[in-house]
Amino acid sequence: MTTPPNATPYDRVAYPTTVFPQTHPDRLFALARLAGLDPVLPQEARILEIGGGTCVNLLAMAAMWPGCDAHGFDLSANAIARGQEIAEASSLANVTLAVEDICEAHLRYPAGSFDYVIAHGVYAWVPDHVRAATMALTAHVLSDRGVGFISYNAMPGGHVRKIMREMLLDAIGHIDDPEERIAAVRDFLEDYARPRERDDLLAKTLRQQAENMLLRPDAVLFHDELGPFFNPQRLRDVVAEGQANGLIFLTDAGRNRQLDGFLPEDAAQPDDPDEAVLDAASRDDYASLRYFRQTLFVKQPPDRSIDLDRIANLWLSSKMRRQDDGTFKHGDDVIEIKDEALALALEQAAALYPQRVALAQIASDPAHLSVILKLCTEWYVSLHPGPAPFPAALSDRPCSGVLVRGMLEIGETTLCTLDHGVLKIEQPELRALLMAADGTRSVAEIATLGTGIPPEDTLAALTACCAKALMQA
Numbered sequence: 221m222t223t224p225p226n227a228t229p230y231d232r233v234a235y236p237t238t239v240f241p242q243t244h245p246d247r248l249f250a251l252a253r254l255a256g257l258d259p260v261l262p263q264e265a266r267i268l269e270i271g272g273g274t275c276v277n278l279l280a281m282a283a284m285w286p287g288c289d290a291h292g293f294d295l296s297a298n299a300i301a302r303g304q305e306i307a308e309a310s311s312l313a314n315v316t317l318a319v320e321d322i323c324e325a326h327l328r329y330p331a332g333s334f335d336y337v338i339a340h341g342v343y344a345w346v347p348d349h350v351r352a353a354t355m356a357l358t359a360h361v362l363s364d365r366g367v368g369f370i371s372y373n374a375m376p377g378g379h380v381r382k383i384m385r386e387m388l389l390d391a392i393g394h395i396d397d398p399e400e401r402i403a404a405v406r407d408f409l410e411d412y413a414r415p416r417e418r419d420d421l422l423a424k425t426l427r428q429q430a431e432n433m434l435l436r437p438d439a440v441l442f443h444d445e446l447g448p449f450f451n452p453q454r455l456r457d458v459v460a461e462g463q464a465n466g467l468i469f470l471t472d473a474g475r476n477r478q479l480d481g482f483l484p485e486d487a488a489q490p491d492d493p494d495e496a497v498l499d500a501a502s503r504d505d506y507a508s509l510r511y512f513r514q515t516l517f518v519k520q521p522p523d524r525s526i527d528l529d530r531i532a533n534l535w536l537s538s539k540m541r542r543q544d545d546g547t548f549k550h551g552d553d554v555i556e557i558k559d560e561a562l563a564l565a566l567e568q569a570a571a572l573y574p575q576r577v578a579l580a581q582i583a584s585d586p587a588h589l590s591v592i593l594k595l596c597t598e599w600y601v602s603l604h605p606g607p608a609p610f611p612a613a614l615s616d617r618p619c620s621g622v623l624v625r626g627m628l629e630i631g632e633t634t635l636c637t638l639d640h641g642v643l644k645i646e647q648p649e650l651r652a653l654l655m656a657a658d659g660t661r662s663v664a665e666i667a668t669l670g671t672g673i674p675p676e677d678t679l680a681a682l683t684a685c686c687a688k689a690l691m692q693a
């Protein structure tokens with residue numbers, strides 16, 4: 221990539237933007253519904269991604285829902301050029317990307333013109349006036365039924381990251397060349413992470429932080445703590461800024477925090493529910509040394525009392541695997557579900573993944589819904605407004621997703637799936653197979669094309685792709 225005039229740090233070193241499940245409008249829809257609001261169905265929504273880099277997160281949504289109207293912008297001309305290349309290779313007709321400045325974007329996008337507005341990884345990494353403009357823009361473009369997502373490095377954990385930033389900038393801040401800078405950061409962190417004999421608790425925390433940073437890709441190391449701006453935010457300040465612009469804190473979109481904006485199920489109604497949830501969430505931030513937040517905003521007042529009926533007609537997808545001892549596993553977590561009828565239903569739902577099942581079919585009483593909501597808060601299951609927008613079985617003329625083929629065509633190896641995940645596919649024969657499955661050929665015809673997959677294995681390989689949400693209807 222060449223460096224354009226007015227190059228930003230993100231033009232010099234491309235940010236490895238990917239898809240972010242926590243920004244997925246299905247998730248935002250479910251949380252808004254739980255608050256008694258009337259969000260727009262994602263498949264027909266107008267979606268804006270602010271500072272989206274290549275906006276691949278948005279492209280994945282556009283590929284998933286051909287009926288949505290997806291817009292994204294970023295200040296980095298290189299990032300947007302790459303996003304446009306992917307969108308064009310994928311023939312995504314419902315995407316418009318632009319090189320735009322957050323401070324000017326209100327001139328491009330009319331008031332109330334989006335139902336979902338996403339600003340991931342922007343708010344704490346820009347100067348104060350751009351941060352203020354990000355909130356003002358979100359409020360300006362968000363429709364009355366809309367949900368806005370703003371993530372940021374949070375306090376008080378941000379203090380720890382700021383200590384690392386200060387030390388790093390002091391040690392290597394004079395190095396301008398990106399490669400040399402990244403190498404110097406790694407050297408510094410490797411040395412810093414080494415335990416010392418008299419480490420107190422803070423030193424141990426910082427050494428752990430250095431370890432964590434070493435796990436990041438080079439480009440993330442280059443930008444996150446070491447970019448020109450790094451201003452972790454207090455939840456209260458973010459909420460107050462939203463309020464000053466006419467936005468109301470809904471809840472957090474992150475794992476464990478999705479019920480931050482709701483009153484505990486058995487709690488008495490406080491005089492001021494908005495203040496009660498904000499106070500509890502802030503205290504939780506202090507207690508957990510919170511360092512990242514993903515705050516949702518709305519324009520209509522949410523009802524903060526949990527009414528499970530509001531989610532009863534949603535759909536569920538689950539990756540939890542049942543084990544021989546009856547418990548479930550999700551990543552390294554072991555989950556026990558005491559109600560055997562519900563456990564069985566969840567086992568059956570997981571067997572269908574990435575397809576979804578209607579909650580009405582599996583959760584026959586409020587106690588079940590309550591368990592499912594907790595599982596959702598932990599990200600063990602996901603809730604959706606309806607069935608999956610991709611097929612459960614291969615069609616007569618199998619067709620891989622447009623974005624899958626577009627990304628393959630321009631040489632990307634990490635492909636976006638239709639369930640808003642990513643999958644690394646480097647094997648040439650699998651890439652050839654997915655390209656050949658373009659909806660014009662039967663399985664038998666694909667088998668004769670010499671993709672490198674043995675003809676007799678073609679059906680099984682395509683079926684496996686279907687089970688990975690790589691195929692469209």
Ligand SMILES: C[S@@+](CC[C@H](N)C(=O)[O-])C[C@H]1O[C@@H](n2cnc3c(N)ncnc32)[C@H](O)[C@@H]1O
Binds near residue numbers: 228237272
């Ligand atoms: C940390 S990156 C995050 C990118 C992407 N949203 C993600 O989470 O992977 C911050 C992004 O904000 C963009 N940005 C910074 N200032 C901006 C501005 N004034 N207008 C538009 N985009 C801006 C940068 O170019 C960069 O792509």
